[in-house]
């Protein structure tokens with residue numbers, strides 16, 4: 001049984017016919033064609049599937065699509081503005097914060113949320129504690145986030 005579900009996806013209206021309990025992760029990848037959001041564990045443990053739902057960080061593998069009805073969903077693709085990468089995306093490239101890339105979109109979303117609201121966590125490590133990476137050893141990830149936060153001006157925080 002599918003149902004018509006509508007939400008704002010990266011600033012644009014989106015409507016699809018999906019099972020209300022289909023994971024938001026799958027709806028984004030399969031129905032909306034946005035494959036930037038990755039699946040790691042599928043159990044809410046790794047953070048690879050992190051997106052924003054009404055500006056809040058959520059694990060999209062744990063969110064039924066019906067919960068997004070009428071809300072704003074932002075994915076890694078939504079961080080690009082007028083074709084320009086977000087400073088966080090840029091810095092992950094420049095500082096080698098990504099290797100296999102599976103954790104990277106979720107890591108960047110969590111890092112942007114922290115950069116937008118540094119009071120949301122004790123420090124960067126705590127802010128990213130829900131996002132697991134099995135490749136980089138984290139040092140380059142932390143360097144990437146640090147550099148991006150130095151570069152980000154108020155107008156770039158979105």
Ligand code: FES
Pocket residue numbers: 038039040041042043044045046047048049050059060061062
């Ligand atoms: S895939 Fe969602 S938390 Fe791991």
Ligand code: FES
Pocket residue numbers: 097098099100101102103104132133134135136
């Ligand atoms: S870059 Fe491979 S899991 Fe993080």
